[in-house]
Amino acid sequence: MAEEKHVKLIGTWSSPFSRRVELALKMKGISYEYIEEDLFNKSPLLLQYNPIHKKIPVLIHNGKPIVESLIIVEYIDETWKENPILPQESRPLVGILQEVIGVSFIDEETFPVLCKWVEMFLSSSIVKESLPPRDKLLSFFQAPLEARAASKPMVYK
Ligand SMILES: N[C@@H](CCC(=O)N[C@@H](CS)C(=O)NCC(=O)O)C(=O)O
Numbered sequence: 001m002a003e004e005k006h007v008k009l010i011g012t013w014s015s016p017f018s019r020r021v022e023l024a025l026k027m028k029g030i031s032y033e034y035i036e037e038d039l040f041n042k043s044p045l046l047l048q049y050n051p052i053h054k055k056i057p058v059l060i061h062n063g064k065p066i067v068e069s070l071i072i073v074e075y076i077d078e079t080w081k082e083n084p085i086l087p088q089e090s091r092p093l094v095g096i097l098q099e100v101i102g103v104s105f106i107d108e109e110t111f112p113v114l115c116k117w118v119e120m121f122l123s124s125s126i127v128k129e130s131l132p133p134r135d136k137l138l139s140f141f142q143a144p145l146e147a148r149a150a151s152k153p154m155v156y157k
Contacts, residue, residue, distance in 0.1 A: 006060075006061060006062045006063070007025070007030055007031070007032035007033070007059070007060070007061055008032060008033045008034075008035060008059070008060040009021055009022065009025065009032050009033070009034050009035065009057060009058070009059055009060075010035045010037050010043075010045060010046055010049065010050075010056050010057060010058040010060070011034060011035070011036065011037060011056050011057045012036065012037050012038075012039055012056050013036060013132045013136075014132055014136075014137060014140050015056060015057065017056070017057050017069040018056055018057045018069075019130055019131065019132070020057075020069045020070075020073060021057045021059060021069050021072050021073060021076075022034070022130045023126065023127065023130050024072070024073045024076045024077070024085055025076060026126045026129075026130060027083060027085050027126060028076060028077075028080045028082065028083050028085065029082075029083065030076070030080055037056045039056070042054055046058065049065035049067075050065060050067050053067065055067070057069055057072060059072045059075065059076070061075075061079070073085070
């Protein structure tokens with residue numbers, strides 16, 4: 001338990017890679033400190049812990065950085081043995097992307113089992129509280145498309 005106090009996650013709200021790690025931590029019941037990163041103005045903390053790729057997510061456990069979301073999930077699963085987990089894909093993002101580009105590539109008729117799984121996945125309270133707000137995520141992905149259509153610089157809010 002003492003180990004858990006030294007878990008930090010550097011992430012970004014809109015990143016499916018961050019969400020994947022957060023879900024793993026929550027499914028394991030590990031308490032951690034979340035540090036939101038501004039990828040347009042990277043923090044000294046991120047540059048210190050991921051100096052080569054300078055990407056989130058970064059898990060810091062007892063001062064040791066672990067990078068790459070799937071590696072992090074594996075590390076979490078191996079370090080905290082209780083409640084074994086499988087790597088999770090962030091399927092809800094598919095729904096957002098379908099809405100943004102206006103094409104449905106995973107529909108109920110063609111993929112009934114997958115759709116049922118998505119429904120069950122989204123009904124979990126752990127999953128619900130880890131997902132970014134739908135409207136915010138939608139406008140995040142729509143902004144570059146709209147900016148391109150209007151040929152003006154992107155502005156994220
Ligand atoms: N393969 C990496 C991908 C991580 C990634 O692409 N992170 C993005 C945010 S979603 C990032 O930090 N981008 C900053 C940059 O490329 O400068 C993982 O699974 O962790």
